[in-house]
Amino acid sequence: MEQKKLLETLALIINEQKENRQWGTSHIYQSTANSFSLYIKGVDIPFGQLTPTLLKDYEIYLRSRRCSWNTVATYMKVLKAVYNRAVDRGDALFVPRLFKHVRTSPCTEHKKALRTEDMRLLLNGTTAAKPSARPKEGNPTMPLPAPLQSTQMYFALMFLLRGIPFVDLAYLRKTDIRDNVLTYRRRKTGRLLTVTLSAQAVRLINALAQHDSHSPYLFPFLSSPEGTEAAYHEYQLALRRFNHRLKTLAKYADKIDSLSTYSARHTWATMAYYCEIHPGIISEAMGHSSIAVTEVYLKPFQNDKIDSANQQVIAFVQG
Numbered sequence: 001m002e003q004k005k006l007l008e009t010l011a012l013i014i015n016e017q018k019e020n021r022q023w024g025t026s027h028i029y030q031s032t033a034n035s036f037s038l039y040i041k042g043v044d045i046p047f048g049q050l051t052p053t054l055l056k057d058y059e060i061y062l063r064s065r066r067c068s069w070n071t072v073a074t075y076m077k078v079l080k081a082v083y084n085r086a087v088d089r090g091d092a093l094f095v096p097r098l099f100k101h102v103r104t105s106p107c108t109e110h111k112k113a114l115r116t117e118d119m120r121l122l123l124n125g126t127t128a129a130k131p132s133a134r135p136k137e138g139n140p141t142m143p144l145p146a147p148l149q150s151t152q153m154y155f156a157l158m159f160l161l162r163g164i165p166f167v168d169l170a171y172l173r174k175t176d177i178r179d180n181v182l183t184y185r186r187r188k189t190g191r192l193l194t195v196t197l198s199a200q201a202v203r204l205i206n207a208l209a210q211h212d213s214h215s216p217y218l219f220p221f222l223s224s225p226e227g228t229e230a231a232y233h234e235y236q237l238a239l240r241r242f243n244h245r246l247k248t249l250a251k252y253a254d255k256i257d258s259l260s261t262y263s264a265r266h267t268w269a270t271m272a273y274y275c276e277i278h279p280g281i282i283s284e285a286m287g288h289s290s291i292a293v294t295e296v297y298l299k300p301f302q303n304d305k306i307d308s309a310n311q312q313v314i315a316f317v318q319g
Contacts (some may be wrong), residue, residue: 004091005044007037010082023232024167032078035062047092050083051103059102069107076104112262113270118253123148123156123200148252151245153204154219155264160201162193162285163268166242166261170221170235177205177218191287 010033017026039061055076062072080099086092114122125144144152158164167187176184180202182195197205210220217223221238224230239261246259265286272282 003046003048003093004086005046006050006079006082007033009045009047009086009091013082013085018229021227021229023229027232027236028074029078031080032075035075036079040263047083047086050079050092050098051057051095052098052200055099055102069103073103073106076102080104112258112260112266114256114259114263114267116271118256118270119159119267121253122152123159125152144249144252148245148249150208151242153208155243155246155249155259156202157208158261158264159268160198160204163265165194165265166239167235170217170219170238171226172218172219173216174209174218175216186287189287193285193287208278233266 010029014026014029014033017023026207037057039058059076062075067075071308076099083092083098087094104216154169158166158169161169161182165186165188168184171187172182172184176182177197180197182197185191185192205218209218212220215223216226222234224234242258246261246263248267250256269282269286272285273279
């Protein structure tokens with residue numbers, strides 16, 4: 001059997017994804033192709049040369065270039081998907097445990113969730129400003145500078161909408177809201193979600209919604225028609241800008257180490273977990289494809305809960 005080559009197969013898949021308007025997926029696959037091409041110095045290889053040793057060396061190469069473990073996992077997951085497709089089509093021989101010794105799952109060690117008191121301040125429209133940002137005489141909290149106020153409002157809204165991902169927020173349409181109920185479909189999983197809007201969520205939406213009557217979008221992140229490559233590039237630009245402003249917001253606020261678009265989602269999941277809501281309900285609320293996905297959000301926070309339970313048991317025994 002004549003085995004096809006890896007980068008050649010990747011290019012074919014990327015073209016298919018673009019034809020199907022899977023702009024986000026094609027972007028990830030293209031990034032993987034670019035990275036792996038640099039690693040093998042642009043010389044394509046047949047699938048038969050994709051060995052555990054080569055993959056481990058590629059993982060070491062990525063880490064030497066200061067790629068995060070999540071980036072490593074993403075690239076490896078793409079390579080694994082391409083390899084599995086080649087095997088299914090008879091374009092490559094099956095090699096057992098080929099990807100066993102490289103990371104293909106996301107790292108969950110970094111805690112993205114905020115503390116309860118920090119999320120409360122962000123919801124209330126104030127932050128505990130860093131000492132250098134506070135007036136010498138005044139309150140320990142103060143309004144944010146104007147450029148950051150809308151950023152904080154969007155972040156608070158994402159939390160109130162059950163940790164809605166930024167991509168879903170950006171693509172929301174005006175027609176998605178009826179009678180104070182938001183109904184939208186997750187772009188990642190296709191799950192249809194319905195959220196009854198709280199009074200605070202309604203106020204934030206009214207303050208942030210764009211006033212362009214010709215645009216179908218609820219918020220002013222996009223202008224191109226949905227499903228086009230132009231709309232995807234607009235979304236990518238909006239995501240980078242929003243994350244940059246969140247980093248600025250975190251630097252301004254005291255005791256908040258970092259903020260990203262994931263923070264609102266992880267915080268909502270964590271707060272729900274600490275309210276003893278069943279992971280199955282959390283999974284449904286967030287539109288996950290399975291409870292296993294939800295557990296990725298919850299695992300970093302289980303030790304604290306278990307330690308607290310242990311202290312309660314000890315206290316009970318000791319009287």
